Amino acid sequence: MKIWDAPWCPARKAIMLTRQKSAVGRARPKKTCSRGDARQMNEQPNDATTHTTQNMGLDELPQFADTPQGDVPPEPVPPEDKDAAKRRSNRQFIAILVAMSVMLVVGVGLILYPTVADAWNRHVASRVVAGYVERVADTSKEDREAQLARAREYNESLVGRGVTRFLPTEEEKKEYNAILDITGTGIMGYVTIPKIDARLPIYHGTDEAVLQIASGHMEGSSFPIGGESTHAVLTGHTGLPSAMLFTGIDTLEKGDTFTVTVYDDVLTYEVEETNVVLPDNVKNLEIQEGRDLVSLVTCTPYGVNSHRLIVTGTRIPTPEEAKHATYENKALKQDVLITVIITVATIAALVTVFTVQRRRLRGAGKPSHHAKGRH
Template identity: 40%
Template sequence: MMCPGGPERRVPRRSRVMTTAPDSVQASPDASATSPTVPRDVRRWRFSAISLIPSLLALAGLLLFLYPSVSAWIVQYNQSQIISHYADSVRDADPSAQEQLSLAHRYNDALSSGAVLQANSNVPTGDGTSGDASLDYNTILSVDSSGLMGRLKVPAADIDLPIYHGTDDETLLRGLGHLEGTSLPVGGLSQRSVVTGHRGLAEARMFTDLDKVQVGDTFTFEVFGEVLTYRVFDKKVVEPDETEALRSEPGRDLATLVTCTPLGINTHRILITGERVYPTPQRDIDAAGATPDIPGFPWWAVGLLAGISLIGLYIWRSGYPPRPKKRPNTEQVREDSAD
């Protein structure tokens, strides 16, 4: 049936399809822009709380392991600074160095001989007394209020330490102690000076290596500008109550170094005794007042840095998730099974 006014017009089906095509084509770019694809194999770092506990335990173990070395190095460094400034302190001492040396010789001449190693004690105790009441032990050979008296060098044991008055516990934690009741270390015939020190302390070496000294080795005192060298002629281990070992001998200028043995048990005493060398070797005179060579390079710092670096590397590595295992290619598996 014909419409009035002309024949009926039909729209081709192809044109109807094309009218909707541009819309669908335009939509695809927008969809891809809003949802970018992320590769599945990308691993992002995140702090792993689980790694914190083993890291802290490792750090604590490292610090405990290095503590003796670090503490000993710090103590030796402080002692080397004290020794380095000792010569300046002597120059500024009041009374002067010559006056104090003269007082020290007077003290030794007035001293009644004798020193004992008190039983069940870590340090010896002197029983000598001065016959001159005007001579105060603590004010003779004293550069300052700390009681610093001098310096002892024992090359064979790598010892270079300050000497203080007395042998109380506080003094022996700072350095070596001169045994009150024995001769002051200024030399002289029929005199014996005794210097003591701890051995086996975790935080300081002190006299730990004194047992390395052998007969024929030397040790040197530097006291108020005087340099006195002694050559070791006797090395012995004695009971704590053996008193004769520390008494002066007529006509001999002696010095004895004392420490405890065995390490950590302290039931006996090591005595290293030397006799004065005349004249004093020129090498010892030339080396007087020199800056100590100890404590040397802090190798413990290298170990500390390496340990901390490894711990940091462990924490960093723990922040990445493990790589997923690769799944086998199903097509490849089928081809292999078909073959």
């Protein structure tokens, strides 16, 4: 017998152990362990694990589960949670819809603001002029003649005074404000400029509050009642976002006309020249001997307002049809239109609110399909 065939031979033992391990590796499939089993194995002490493994047979090794990670089925969602999620989604949708509606209304409002504001200002101006015309009709002929006589006297006092007439004393201001003020509001008449579709009340003075809504008569210039050696100056803003006012008088050309109405006298003026001057230059506003003039004054250029645009017209005969024409109260038609629009909008809003509320009540009273299934 050879030495390596002896049972005690170390070389023989090593060869047999290697063969046994190779056979077990080929016959036994690989096993995977779950995270829980691996964690339990890692938590055991190293020495105990080594001792147990050495004393176990190959068939007694722990068998690990082959369950792949992530295959655990999700827990069922209760019907109540589904209804709550649906209501939350509806609220979010309504909130987004409301926000978009508000943004749309604000955007449209910003776009339409100049147009709407100017239309409103024209409406107010029409009402003011209509009120003035009614008050004139209720004023006796004697009172009108007395007021016109005071205005002529004032105009005569301005002749030959030069620029000092634009620097009145407190007493002169008080006297000025009392002339031609039959309504007690400061309105003395109205100016009509057909080319720019403007009809504006004329108030005493050129305060900013006046110029924001109407035309102002420059104190120290002649009252716009006509007559020789008179030069009335009417001022107005240009380029306001809220009102057109004198916007567009730069388009007036020689030969264009405009009218001034004081009481029931309609005076017509034909444009003869246009000038652009510095604010302190009043040479073009001087009273010219024997002439009847009216100048329209506004700031220029748009947005800069560093100069003054002066459009001067000379008196021409007023056509007979214009003298006897009655004032058309556009404010009345506008009131009717505004009333109709507001009424229709209100009815539409009420119908919409009623419909939405009714649907919500129906939805709240109707049981869900989950509730039906439970019963």
